[in-house]
Amino acid sequence: GQRSAKAIVDAVVERIPNHVKKLTDKDYESWVAADEFPKAILFTDKGTTGALLRSLAVDFLGGINFAQIRSKETKAVDQFGITSFPTLVLLPAGGSEPVVYEGEMKKALMLEFLSQAAQPNPDPAPTAPKKKSSSPKKPASSSSSTVLDSDLPTDSPSPEVEIPPEEKPVKVPVKAPEVAQLATPEDLESKCLNSKSGTCILTLLPEPESPDTELSAPAKEALSTVSELSHKLTGHHLPFYSVPAINSHAKILRNELGISDTSATEIIAINGRRGWWRHYSSEDGFGLHSVESWIDAIRLGEGSKSKLPEGVIKAEEENVEEKVEEPEEEKVEKEVPHDEL
Numbered sequence: 001g002q003r004s005a006k007a008i009v010d011a012v013v014e015r016i017p018n019h020v021k022k023l024t025d026k027d028y029e030s031w032v033a034a035d036e037f038p039k040a041i042l043f044t045d046k047g048t049t050g051a052l053l054r055s056l057a058v059d060f061l062g063g064i065n066f067a068q069i070r071s072k073e074t075k076a077v078d079q080f081g082i083t084s085f086p087t088l089v090l091l092p093a094g095g096s097e098p099v100v101y102e103g104e105m106k107k108a109l110m111l112e113f114l115s116q117a118a119q120p121n122p123d124p125a126p127t128a129p130k131k132k133s134s135s136p137k138k139p140a141s142s143s144s145s146t147v148l149d150s151d152l153p154t155d156s157p158s159p160e161v162e163i164p165p166e167e168k169p170v171k172v173p174v175k176a177p178e179v180a181q182l183a184t185p186e187d188l189e190s191k192c193l194n195s196k197s198g199t200c201i202l203t204l205l206p207e208p209e210s211p212d213t214e215l216s217a218p219a220k221e222a223l224s225t226v227s228e229l230s231h232k233l234t235g236h237h238l239p240f241y242s243v244p245a246i247n248s249h250a251k252i253l254r255n256e257l258g259i260s261d262t263s264a265t266e267i268i269a270i271n272g273r274r275g276w277w278r279h280y281s282s283e284d285g286f287g288l289h290s291v292e293s294w295i296d297a298i299r300l301g302e303g304s305k306s307k308l309p310e311g312v313i314k315a316e317e318e319n320v321e322e323k324v325e326e327p328e329e330e331k332v333e334k335e336v337p338h339d340e341l
Contacts, residue, residue, distance in 0.1 A: 019057040020049045021067040025075040031067060032091065034301030036198045036237070036271065038064045038117035039091040043082045045071040052107060059111065062299055063118030063236050064090075092117050093237050094198065119235050176231035178223065179203070179240040185249035189314050191241060193253075197272035200239050201226060201295065204254060207245035207262040219265040222286040226267065229292055238299065256312050267291065269298050272313045276305035 023031055023041070032039060040060075042053050049068055057066040069076050071085050080089055080098060088101040088110065099116075103109045111120060182188045182202075192200035203226050205219050215223070223242060230240035243250045245262060254260050257268070257277065267280040278298060284290040297303045 016051055016054040017058055018049055018054055019061055019066060020053055021065070022049070023067045023069045023073070023076065025073045028067070028069060028073070028076045031065075031301070035065075035299065036093055036274075037299055037301075038093045038237075039067065040064050040114060040117075041067045041069055041080070041089045041091070042086055043069050043071065043077060043080070043089065044086040046086075052105065052110075055107065056110060056114065059120040060114060060118055061121060062233070062296060063121070064114060065300060088113075090114060090117055118237075176227045178227050179230050179242050182241045182243050183247055185247060188243060188247060188249050188253075191239070192270055192272060193249075193313055194272050195313055195315070198237070199269055199271045199298070200241060201230075202268050202270060203240075203242045204250055204259075204266040204268065205242060205244045206265050207251075216265065218282070218286055222265050222267060222291075225286050225288050225291045228288060229295060233295075236299075238295075253312070256309050267294075269295075270308070270312075272308075275308045275313065277308050277312075278303070278305055 020042075021031060028041075040056070047070060053066065053068065057064075060066070071077060071082075082089075086105060088105075090099045090101065090113070092099065101110065101113050103113065114120075182191060191197065192202065203222050205223075206216060208215075226240050226242070243253075245251070251260075251262060254262060254266070257279070259266050259268075259279065265282065265286070267282075267286070268277055269280075270277040280291065280294050
């Protein structure tokens with residue numbers, strides 16, 4: 001291809017994966033409200049997505065969703081109060097107030113700014129150095145100068161010693177800690193089934209044939225997978241829980257959601273605050289890759305969500321009663337002076 005500086009830069013930029021969504025006045029509101037994850041929006045007067053924003057989106061992939069809005073989208077620009085371009089705005093998780101980045105457009109500074117919402121992904125492990133070719137190099141041409149012995153290094157290079165396989169240390173994989181268990185209806189309601197709870201990933205375990213029966217193979221695989229993903233996504237504000245069959249509300253929840261086969265292992269995502277849920281298809285198995293792809297789609301706001309049936313999310317009845325009773329007591333106290341007048 002072309003060898004101009006611009007052509008080379010453009011070629012490099014094109015090789016960076018683009019995880020940045022281009023938004024307009026018509027769709028930016030739905031994108032902002034799509035899920036509970038942090039978001040970053042770059043307001044710019046350019047139509048293309050630059051290398052810096054693409055690179056940041058890769059660094060925070062799965063932790064922060066990135067988008068770009070052009071200056072001509074006046075509705076979005078006015079809503080966020082943007083007066084200059086480019087301007088980066090961070091939308092923290094949970095609907096908190098937007099935070100405007102006021103520093104220089106340099107990656108190190110922007111990484112630090114965005115890290116308040118989520119931690120960047122670790123760099124990929126360095127690749128092993130290539131082995132030196134064992135074939136001798138071609139002799140230099142006759143026109144090259146002769147190197148004197150006194151100019152050669154006196155220290156010999158370190159020899160490459162191959163360690164026999166039986167003497168190499170065995171790498172033992174570190175098992176991720178198991179996800180927390182919600183064994184009572186109160187635990188389940190306080191963590192995930194209330195009007196203030198965000199997105200939870202629940203693994204509904206099957207009902208055993210007897211108290212001494214071990215978990216089925218699919219249930220064990222599902223628990224291992226969600227434990228691994230919970231450990232991997234630590235700090236991304238996505239709690240994982242298991243719900244055993246001894247939790248009396250587990251069967252009720254299954255019936256309300258239409259997944260009433262208590263002998264099957266199920267994985268669901270549920271959001272009490274926004275009133276939606278999603279069901280993982282167990283036909284794909286509970287392998288790490290399949291479940292992780294399903295969760296990534298949820299985190300990126302992709303795919304359809306089902307509305308939670310009435311009654312799944314419990315209203316805070318006790319607080320309502322307290323609020324009703326307190327004004328009545330105050331009213332009685334205030335009525336006494338009026339009767340005496």
